Amino acid sequence: MRNNLQWSGQRxxxxxxxxxxxxxxxxxASPSDATFLSxxxxxxxxxxxxxxSIAERLGKTGxxxxxxxxxxxxxxxxxxxNSDQKVFVVKVADADxxxxxxxxxxxxxxxxxxxxxxxxxxxxxxxxxLRTTVAHFALSSPxxxxxxxxxxxxxxxxxxxxxATLRQRMAVETNASVKKEIATALAxxxxxxxxxxxxxxxxxxxxxxxxxxxxxxxxxxxxxxxDGSYVEGDEKIRKAAAAALxxxxxxxxxxxxxxxxxxxxxxxSVLVLIAIGLSxxxxxxxxxxxxxxxxxxxxxxxxxxxxxxxxxxxxxxxIVAIPAAFVVAGLTGVLMERTIIRFLYGRPLETLLATxxxxxxxxxxxxxIFSALNRSVITPDWMSGSLRxxxxxxxxxxxxxxxxxxxxxxxxxxxxxxxTRIGLDIRAVSQNRPxxxxxxxxxxxxxxxxxxLGSGIAGVAGVALxxxxxxxxxxxxxxxxxxxxxxxxxxxxxxxxxxxxxMSMGIVNKLLEPYAGAVLSKIFVxxxxxxxxxxxxxxxxxxxxxxxxxx
Amino acid sequence: xxxxxxxxxxxxxxxxAGIVTVSAVAAPDxxxxxxxxxxxxxxxxxETTLKDTILMMIDAQNKKGGVLGKKLEAVVVDPASxxxxxxxxxxxxxxxxxxxxxFGCWTSVSRKxxxxxxxxxxxxxxxxxxxxxxxxxxxxxxxxxxxxxxxIPAVDYLWKEVGVKRWVLEGTDYVYxxxxxxxxxxxxxxxxxxKEDISINYTPFGFSDWQTRVAAIKKFxxxxxxxxxxxxxxxxxxxxxxxxxxxxxxxxxxxxxxAFSVGEEELSGLDTKPLVGHLAAWNYFESINTPENKRFxxxxxAFIKNPKRTTNDPMEAHYIGFNLWVKAVEKAHSTDVAKVxxxxxxxxxxxxxxxxxxxxxxHHITKPVYIGExxxxxxxxxxxxxxxxxxxxxxxxxxxxxxxxxxxxxxxNCGNYNKVTKKCAGQNYK
Numbered sequence: 001m002r003n004n005l006q007w008s009g010q011r012x013x014x015x016x017x018x019x020x021x022x023x024x025x026x027x028x029a030s031p032s033d034a035t036f037l038s039x040x041x042x043x044x045x046x047x048x049x050x051x052x053s054i055a056e057r058l059g060k061t062g063x064x065x066x067x068x069x070x071x072x073x074x075x076x077x078x079x080x081x082n083s084d085q086k087v088f089v090v091k092v093a094d095a096d097x098x099x100x101x102x103x104x105x106x107x108x109x110x111x112x113x114x115x116x117x118x119x120x121x122x123x124x125x126x127x128x129x130l131r132t133t134v135a136h137f138a139l140s141s142p143x144x145x146x147x148x149x150x151x152x153x154x155x156x157x158x159x160x161x162x163x164a165t166l167r168q169r170m171a172v173e174t175n176a177s178v179k180k181e182i183a184t185a186l187a188x189x190x191x192x193x194x195x196x197x198x199x200x201x202x203x204x205x206x207x208x209x210x211x212x213x214x215x216x217x218x219x220x221x222x223x224x225x226x227d228g229s230y231v232e233g234d235e236k237i238r239k240a241a242a243a244a245l246x247x248x249x250x251x252x253x254x255x256x257x258x259x260x261x262x263x264x265x266x267x268x269s270v271l272v273l274i275a276i277g278l279s280x281x282x283x284x285x286x287x288x289x290x291x292x293x294x295x296x297x298x299x300x301x302x303x304x305x306x307x308x309x310x311x312x313x314x315x316x317x318x319i320v321a322i323p324a325a326f327v328v329a330g331l332t333g334v335l336m337e338r339t340i341i342r343f344l345y346g347r348p349l350e351t352l353l354a355t356x357x358x359x360x361x362x363x364x365x366x367x368x369i370f371s372a373l374n375r376s377v378i379t380p381d382w383m384s385g386s387l388r389x390x391x392x393x394x395x396x397x398x399x400x401x402x403x404x405x406x407x408x409x410x411x412x413x414x415x416x417x418x419x420t421r422i423g424l425d426i427r428a429v430s431q432n433r434p435x436x437x438x439x440x441x442x443x444x445x446x447x448x449x450x451x452x453l454g455s456g457i458a459g460v461a462g463v464a465l466x467x468x469x470x471x472x473x474x475x476x477x478x479x480x481x482x483x484x485x486x487x488x489x490x491x492x493x494x495x496x497x498x499x500x501x502x503m504s505m506g507i508v509n510k511l512l513e514p515y516a517g518a519v520l521s522k523i524f525v526x527x528x529x530x531x532x533x534x535x536x537x538x539x540x541x542x543x544x545x546x547x548x549x550x551x
Numbered sequence: 552x553x554x555x556x557x558x559x560x561x562x563x564x565x566x567x568a569g570i571v572t573v574s575a576v577a578a579p580d581x582x583x584x585x586x587x588x589x590x591x592x593x594x595x596x597x598e599t600t601l602k603d604t605i606l607m608m609i610d611a612q613n614k615k616g617g618v619l620g621k622k623l624e625a626v627v628v629d630p631a632s633x634x635x636x637x638x639x640x641x642x643x644x645x646x647x648x649x650x651x652x653x654f655g656c657w658t659s660v661s662r663k664x665x666x667x668x669x670x671x672x673x674x675x676x677x678x679x680x681x682x683x684x685x686x687x688x689x690x691x692x693x694x695x696x697x698x699x700x701x702x703i704p705a706v707d708y709l710w711k712e713v714g715v716k717r718w719v720l721e722g723t724d725y726v727y728x729x730x731x732x733x734x735x736x737x738x739x740x741x742x743x744x745x746k747e748d749i750s751i752n753y754t755p756f757g758f759s760d761w762q763t764r765v766a767a768i769k770k771f772x773x774x775x776x777x778x779x780x781x782x783x784x785x786x787x788x789x790x791x792x793x794x795x796x797x798x799x800x801x802x803x804x805x806x807x808x809x810a811f812s813v814g815e816e817e818l819s820g821l822d823t824k825p826l827v828g829h830l831a832a833w834n835y836f837e838s839i840n841t842p843e844n845k846r847f848x849x850x851x852x853a854f855i856k857n858p859k860r861t862t863n864d865p866m867e868a869h870y871i872g873f874n875l876w877v878k879a880v881e882k883a884h885s886t887d888v889a890k891v892x893x894x895x896x897x898x899x900x901x902x903x904x905x906x907x908x909x910x911x912x913x914h915h916i917t918k919p920v921y922i923g924e925x926x927x928x929x930x931x932x933x934x935x936x937x938x939x940x941x942x943x944x945x946x947x948x949x950x951x952x953x954x955x956x957x958x959x960x961x962x963x964n965c966g967n968y969n970k971v972t973k974k975c976a977g978q979n980y981k
Contacts, residue, residue: 048934076926076927093927121926121932123828123924123932123934124713124803124804124807124828124924127804127828128804131804212773212775215773216773216774216775217775219775220775256770259766260763263762263763263766266762267760267762270760372591372592372595372596373596374787374790376790376822378822379794379822384794384797384798384825385797385800386798386799386800394799394800396762396795396798396799397798398798399762468759468760468791469759469791470757470787470790470791472787474757478757478759510763514763514767517752517753517754518754518755518758518760518763518764519724519753519755
């Protein structure tokens, strides 16, 4: 997605340049224009397999607007007008009205209502052909990321002309990472040849790579064919390939271990995020709040509402949703505390039942307002896609942001509790209520604020969850157990315990998952937790001192 | 005084007459049609549409004069996505309301729950959803696809047309995916696919943390052979699954996912960006251009008063089922279940996408099979279609346990006949 963004900016710059170029040099319709147009016209009626050959023929015409037109076809932006069958590129697909661009001059030629044009469709096979065809053109793009993508696309189909194009580019390429990628592609092509010295050199180059394509190609070299003889006759080459293969496999395993660790951290940070709010209401105040999950759900629905209110600014809607969710869930929390919970302090069973009732009321309210169907919260572009570290490792942006987000929220809560007046009050009341009261702290007000803070943070967690899971009335139920587990494991009333507890539960879960499956690994974690609580009933980091004894 | 009295009695008799006529409309001159679909709970999303489909069909049939000169009357009950409640509501429809026929159920577990009720009370159920097979009841007509009408052709398409060599069978953990995957695994092994080229995995309902699974699929698919995912993932777990595929940059061009439970209705409430190019196998797509389909879509939009509502495969199954029932009733000149069941096998009605749907002796029907690629607008682009109509098979040829079993309600009068031991096991009504 990220690449696409740069892509489109780039594309329009190119289009502009090409348009300028064509107005300067292509005043009159040349014969190549005519062939180009008629080949383009064939696309209207062709079957998908015919379209593939037409796309290849278009690529060979060398017409200045080929790249723009084929890119448009790949992005579903190539249409023809129903009235006169003329083919057009449109600026944005599926818009109404469509703004048209002439395929020859690439100049804007006004707009037309969507139903007066028909889209020229594509399928997977055709898109694959288009991608490699377009890659040839993209190789000369001034943008490094576009060139890198192009080389990677070309690596899948290394035929003669592709290799020749890559050789040409290698001579003029200046960027080191693109150069390295082209070298890898050329080395792969060399392996298909018959020069043993060249092959050895190629293997040496390839052993630096961690890409799966390279690994598979090298594995073919050491393979035996069905009659028991080696595919590759030269023993020296086989040995070199085996050594390279071992090194690549080692690195790939290393990165895959790193990936698992990151998965664990990301699951852990979700657990921590949903537990921070609870560790305040349950941990500090001792209220068993069964509606905690529903407060998260409110946060997720707030995200949806904010997005619906600002459909043109999806990118920042998530940022706006964070304070909005904090306020909505926080106020709901204060209301709950003032109207129900404050009458039930010291009666945990009644609190449990009452908050469970509140959770049902909240669910039904949401069902009545938004319907029982899931709402689709759109992932903004900056949160989709992944950060590519190398061929073997890529980290998805949404998870990365959530890890960071969790750490930020955690630090903020810690700051509030340790460094602010309200934090001091909260700690004082939780440690010794009568003494705090004697010192003139308005304990009732502090109770409401504490509960509001915990609830607000649950709402903020809901914003993050809306990006990971479905936003529906039952969202809270699926997370409530997990959040209690983290708080109990980490030690009631200890924020650091929740952090360490959540993270370690996430990592253990993800380490087990490839072997045991998603269901079993969760069960193992639960059993381990039960055993752990038997040994240390107060969790990882129990509260010490007199206040702990009183509870 | 007298005058007043007569006026009063006249008014009274009018009221009485009114009551009589009202009850007369509801009593002997109508045929009751039961609709057993969840209108609340998790399945309401999908099943409410099917209730509306049958109401629309009944409405249209009544405008044509009803069946056998009588109007049809819908009896709608709500089993609330609660499986045991399905059985209770089915008993209510059959025993209290005495309906002539029931259209209903979606999940396999709800069908299994009502099955004993229909067999005990000798009711007639039209079941409209693609399912795992391995069943043939005397009292059920299966208008959805059996595995050989959806799963097997989809795998064949990937194998022959796309050149897939490695398979990931990814499913939600319950009876339909488990049975379907068992059949598919046996089928792939029988076609010479090696065991190490098949990876099977299950996740719970509503699963959302797909990162490890998708990374594993990516790894499995990077072994140099063309890989595809056959997805029996059901319900809303699909949304985060496709999102994660998009985020980890697995495009449909590299590793296509073919889904058996994702249709137009499911796509309509969803951001389709990450799904474009992925596949679905069904017997019907809204985008298929035939005059019957166009008429059906227009009728649907007019009935539901919303031109944006989509149509989907189970709706077509209900359309077929309803028409089959009407034809059979007219042929039998009766709504008696035994008589209708005796004429149903062999009854034919047009599909919405071309060809005729014919009830087979095993109580399944003939269907065309289509494979479609998801387009950005949430519709499907048909990329493959079966050569002709595929007859539904109740018992799979590829499973050791069901290979020798045959269902035939015409000559054998048995849904579970073992050709080797020549015995009718289980569902035996002789």
